[in-house]
Amino acid sequence: MEPFDPAELPELLKLYYRRLFPYAQYYRWLNYGGVVKNYFQHREFSFTLKDDIYIRYQSFNNQSDLEKEMQKMNPYKIDIGAVYSHRPNQHNTVKLGAFQAQEKELVFDIDMTDYDDVRRCCSSADICSKCWTLMTMAIRIIDRALKEDFGFKHRLWVYSGRRGVHCWVCDESVRKLSSAVRSGIVEYLSLVKGGQDVKKKVHLSENVHPFVRKSISIIKKYFEGYALVGQDILENKESWDKILALVPETMHNDLQQNFQKHHSSLQRWEYLKKAASQCPSNIKNEKCGPWLEWEIMLQYCFPRLDINVSKGINHLLKSPFSVHPKTGRISVPIDLQKVDQFDPFAVPTISSICHELDAIFTSEVEKEENQAESDIKHRTRGRLIYGSVTLTQAFYIDILLSLQ
């Protein structure tokens, strides 16, 4: 893959917005069949331009207007906001208080940085194949709940471009949900609570809700590979001390001694499971059973959501197919059928995709010397969108729309 150089962005973006951005599908999505008058026209977009210039309350009349503006402004980053009561680009002309955000998709943002306390391989904005499993588990758990518990049908999962994933829930009734209900949904999906000063972040009651139970069965499928092998969370004293902090003190001595005797995280985990499920005779009111084991698994693997992203109707979130200015990667949709195989490092960057476009174009020109250039451009763009490996993700929007 072509290395990405941020300095090239202006040129690359120009090409991207002229030849590659899937305007038709994008417009079809946000227009939602044109059933509600002015739905697209009242949608807020925000652009981040070169030199960090940020402009809000952008809105467009139709697909061609959107295309023209994007090609003119060449935004480094595009965010999608809410559908307002009036055209956002005219919001200054509206009487004070009358300009209101009315509808928006329900969105979720899962960021790898929020897991820094439980991943050993990377920290902050870095990701690697070892910790990416956290995102895989998050997608599976959240998506199952959105689909089976809440009955949401139109869910789009998107790679954010650097260190996480976003989810867009587009059902008609969902777009109308109030801020309170959105907060409630995030609360329902939250299990890991507490900041830096809290050691033990998951506490299960004796009654385990079906949502928790089903999430644990998903985590179980990945736990050995991710936590015990990949992260090796019981590798040495330094790492297993962190686990011991989640376990009653009375068990510490026994565990320390036995951990020394074992040789791998796997073995130590087996021992811990056995010890944890035995009824501790000296601790009052302590549950006997798998709760402790589950609490550790959840703390290390369960998704961590940012409630502020989801609860506000007017919150702006990075648009699918937007480019990440630091990594150059394109925010592509994730195929839920193949979520285990998704590789963030294989996601096309804007440089690689432009390079590919050039290569195809050049080869086409060589083949058909008589054809007008514009014809070739037209055909190759079509081919790229439906044929090429890199931008096939665009057709996931079709799937999304076909369900409506």
Next chain:
Amino acid sequence: MRTTRAGVGGRKIRGRDLRASRFRFRFYKKSPATREGGCQALCVVEFAVVAGNKMEFSGVKRRKPWLIGDQRKASYPHSLQFYLQPPSENISLIEFENLAIDRLKLLKSVENLGVSYVKGTELYQSKLEAEIRKLKFSYRESLEDEYEPRRKDHISHFILRLAYCQSEDLRRWFIQQEMDLLRFRFSILPKDKIQSFLQDSHLHFEAISEEEKNLREQEIIASSTSLGGPKLELEYVYKIPFADALDLFRGRKVYLENGFAYVPLKDIVAIILNEFRAKLSKALALTARSLPAVQSDERLQPLLNHLSHSYIGQDYSIQGNAGKISLDQIDSLSTKSFPPCMRQLHKALRENHHLRHGGRMQYGLFLKGIGLTLEQALQFWKQEFIKGKMDPDKFDKGYSYNIRHSFGKEGKRTDYTPFSCLKIILTNPPSQGDYHGCPFRHSDPELLKQKLQSYKITPGGISQILDLVKGTHYQVACQKYFEMTHNVDDCGFSLNHPNQFFVESQRVLNGGKDIKKESIPPETPQPKQSAQKTKNASSALASLNSSLEMDMEGLEDYFSE
């Protein structure tokens, strides 16, 4: 909005003494959806307000006959309701006011009990039931002839809506107390009555079939904290869109499947309360919009304003105990029986030999209330101010006039009444150099903590007090202070007035030898008592801060015989 008046202006019309005008106001609730197409009267509240004795209607046709027997039962089939329909009958102004005051007393008790006891516990339930019974509101389904209490409940709720729709704070308070009241009433509703109540209230909660229940039995039991084991067979389970069960699903207290919440009967309460809150909130917003027309009626405007601000109860202006306190007792009384607000004012006066106007008003009137005579007051203040190197002549010229004024011996000759807690908390906040106000409301929590420590309150008590302050329950915090300083578990009263604190304190310390002021018990107004009550009420209303005061002259004449 229309208000119509008949017979405006004179006291006498065609020779008949109708005791001022009889008028009617219609209160239209507009539906926002039809606002463009014109206003549709969704419902009408008609209060024909008549002065004096409503029996004196010679020659005037009665609007609605008294309901008898089954008709009465049919109009109020349950002991609780969602207040969906406003009342439409005639009541007298006196009853209007009495109902409002009674319900306000009830809601304040609800607030108090909710803060002093854990909601839902037996103690809380029994105390609340006693309060409701005392004020003669409806609560239990099984009692016979509940018509009067239910009617009272119905009308008083709507009257208070008028008073409490006016600001966000008032609305929030009103909704909170009404919800707690409804929750209590629902909790004592017998199970077999619940279904019919839900139906009558037009709540469409569909119970699911046995097979559907059996399919999901494990999940429903695992989700609901209020269920256990085999009980599921006896319970109804309702299928509701998840967004209608917000309070349940957000805490994962209910089983969700495909966008529906499967709610056992026990948990329906949370949902019902949510519905109620939403509906009431909307209704209050609508009411607020219609309010200007109501307020344009001068007879109701002062009443409604004062309901939301007023202190209801004794005003401590009656000087039955005047002269019973001597000046040299004040220092020791200030630490033993004064509420913290007055204790701090006294201390500041002793230390600085001066108090600013706000402090002089608040403390001076309080001293009058505990029994200082005018002569004693003059001596007390003069002595202290002179210590501050004030010229005696300057005191006589400047300050003594004001003291005499506050005793009603100068100018308007209004005998000002000591400030109630509400008045101290809500009006005239202290600034730098002031010592008046309510320490629980106006002191920085850290400073308050220090103060309480210097008063030798235990750390446990201090933290309880601070928690109450955090929850803005200032008067309950003061009650807690009372309990700590007097070594009692339960102060036994609902604190509304600094002088009440003093009286109760003296009673505890002296074993009840002090003269108790009888507070007028709430009863169905008969001509004599109602006049007495309205006099008290109107004088209580009149005693409010001039900044809050409406011109009461017209209204007072209206009430007097």
